[in-house]
Amino acid sequence: MVGRGELTDVAWQRIGPLLPCVDGRGRPWRDHRQVVNGVLWRLRTGAPWRDLPERCDPWQTVYERFARWERDGTWARLLEHVQVNDAAVGMVEWTVSVDSTINRARQHAAEAPKKGAQAPDELEDPRHPRLGQALGRSRGGLTTKVHRAADGRGLPLAIVVTPGNVNDSMVFDTVLDAVRVPRPSAGRPPRRPEAVIADRAYSSRAIRTGLRRCGIRAVIPERSDQIASRKRRGSAGGRPPAFGPEQYKARNVVERCFNRLKQFRAVATRFDQLAARYLAGLRLASLILWLREP
Template sequence: MGGGELTDAAWERIAPLLPGVDGRGRPWRDHRQVINGVLWRLRMGAPRRDLPERYGPPWQTVYERFARWEADGTWARLLEQVRVRDGSVGAVEWTVSVDSTVSRGSPPRRRCPQKGAAAGDELEDPARASAGQAFGRSRGGLMTKVHLTCDGRGLPLAVVVTPGNVNDSTVLDAVMDEVTAPRAGAGRPRRRPDAVIADKAYSSRAIRQTLRRRGVRAVIPERADQKANRLRRGKAGGRPPAFDRDLYKARYVVERCFGRLKQLRAIATRFDKLAARYKAGIHLAALILWLREPAQDPLPDTT
């Protein structure tokens, strides 16, 4: 992610998409200054009160703008609108990769008792997970898991946040439902990738059937225990699932995407109490990745 602020080119792209002034109340603080302040906090992982003076004062303005735009969906909408450009020119590579990574809560978050969770409760129930703000207790303490889908270039398409002890395979449907690439003109956004590349954590008959029902090619290696069980059953075990070893090598892009996102300390370690605020920070980080992607030329007209 680097250590810079919004470039002039990036600012020119998102400035028209930001909320405008309606003429009522006090004027807005400069949007670019505020967004750079949010990026500084994500990059440094420092307390908001330590925000440098060039982004304030007061520091509350930066936080309140960030919280307001999280509540009304502005950060997610910005990410969606920026993807319109690449989707309209066919630049999105629809061989997508799926994986997850764990972010450990900061020491104050690890010590906080989780509302609605009894002793020993692992927050597997969705209602309790929501009450616990996507913190799940494991051997390393309270963790948050980020499930990510990225396109063939390593740019995020969908983000889902769950407690850290939630199994990856149980969240795949929710992650796939979030995959979308809006179109610049008329028509519904594209939601179905050509293929999904995932590791052995997603190897199950149910997942393969789900992807087949969606018309999506599954590129998932078979686990050793599943292979041994299939061979033990002989003909009753059926044929081995199709697996493209060469295409599977492209899975590195999702690991690279996690590495780029976790250059921001507030993404690598969760300092936010609310899961929605943490996810909004990931949306902003993903937005920067899309803005830094070189512009693509429109597809030639072949009609």
């Protein structure tokens, strides 16, 4: 019997065969499904690893495998696999919505020391460089910002984490570059959405120009100060950018995506010290959303 929040038989049949059969020393792994269910229990509850229920294997085994599969990219490959399968049958809707959300980080999430070079997702807060690990300090305390691109169904296509006080427009190109669903056969992966829907935080000349050069329709409303500046300049201000109010209504899919992801308490609040571990949890939660889609 499948417990609450655990992998269903159908979901396990899709990802189970993709998991490694032996560890790095050639010894067979213990039951993968039990371990993945333990990771999902921790993601859903936000409890410490040591508090995993007995049915989920020793907590050391669950955490060690979660960390190992983060390091070797297993979680990212599983997410990519289900995206490829949906793209192969034409289920991915290439009207992409981009947005971000700020998640509070618990104090012990900032206890990880900085050692060596940082990975691209482990960005620093320029005002507090000692924090690192995609943590920023603002009035709300320690925060991490999750930037996401979702397809027309509200399923995540790309995830980027930064410190909580990083401006959305600064990360737009990085998020769009991360939209990559490989083809099941030979050929370049599709990376060019038909349209990008975003709110006023992404209303800048650089973003609109970049999208136009790529042949992507921008559905982004102007900010009030931009409208006022254009009107003050008269004919020199140029024409207002094209905007589709009806199509803009579809932007709520990315908001719904965030709401579904934040049902996982370890996503809504960051407990992980390392940005890479937090990103792995986001990818696993995103994988579950794809697996739940009929």
